[in-house]
Amino acid sequence: MxxxxxxxxxxxxxxxxxxxxxxxxxxxxxxxxxxxxxxxxxxxxxxxxxxPTRRALLEAVSRQRIELLCARADELASEDDSRVALLSWLGDVVTYCVEARGLAAALSYEGAEPGSVYENTCSAMMEKAGDPLLRRAVRDGAVTEGVTVADLIALIIGITSAAEHHPDPAARAERLFRLAVTGLSPQPGR
The missing domain is CATH 1.10.10 (Arc Repressor Mutant, subunit A)
Structure with a gap:
């Protein structure tokens, strides 16, 4: 302003x-x-x-939480285990999306017009913050190559949207997140 x-x-x-x-x-x-x-x-x-748009309002409402999540990504960059760092940050994103109704919508690209003045700055900030964590996890072999922060944010948006009307949205979102992280197949040694 x-x-x-x-x-x-x-x-x-x-x-x-x-x-x-x-x-x-x-x-x-x-x-x-x-x-x-x-x-x-x-x-x-x-x-x-x-x-001027609902998205602009949601982004303004979510700005402080987005900044905290970006700072958290910076803090976790020094974590020894790249997978733990990335999953800790993503877990924080899930928690914030559940706690702050509207944050998942602010992160969503739905309705954002590419190249618009009102393009999704919240998602852009999150992608920039999470990218070093993801690149390091990929480099260490802890995450499949080709995964993007946008993919992970979309997954979180889906999880938190699915859990929003559950009697215990935080527990449901956490369960779905863990299921997404571990996958459906049993993994020996884990």
Whole structure:
């Protein structure tokens, strides 16, 4: 947001974002933009001026968690075991996606137009953060070559979406994640 923005516009932006965080936490990615505007005490046009698309709003709501996940990837880069580092980070992504309703939608490429000003910056940040962990795990033979961070994020989005309405979404997402990591076949020695 430009520093030259008027004080009332900055206040509106902050108020809309605070209300949006609460609404998304309660109602998920489908939170009503009109309800957000009403609770924030602004018109729908003001919400759309600050956040021209639902994706832009979800990304703004998710920004702090995305930054924490990126910092976590940096921390794990020094872990001795590349597989443990990657799986720890992915486990954190699963946990955050379950805890922060709307985060999985913010990471999804659904509805993002390539080359658009509103292209998916959350996913781009996550891909950049996770890439060193993944490249190291591939190099060490701990992950199959050709897997991308985008693949892994898509898998997590699917897992957290499938678990969202389960009575215990965190436990269900964790189980599905572990199943995805270990596969269906029994592996000797593991």
């Amino acid at each position: 430009p520093d030259r923005q008027r004080a009332d516009a900055r206040r509106n932006h902050a108020r809309i974002l605070a209300v949006a965080e609460e609404e998304v936490a309660t109602h998920g990615a489908g939170a009503s933009l009109e309800q957000i505007a009403r609770v924030a005490g602004v018109g729908s046009a003001t919400v759309r001026r600050h956040f």
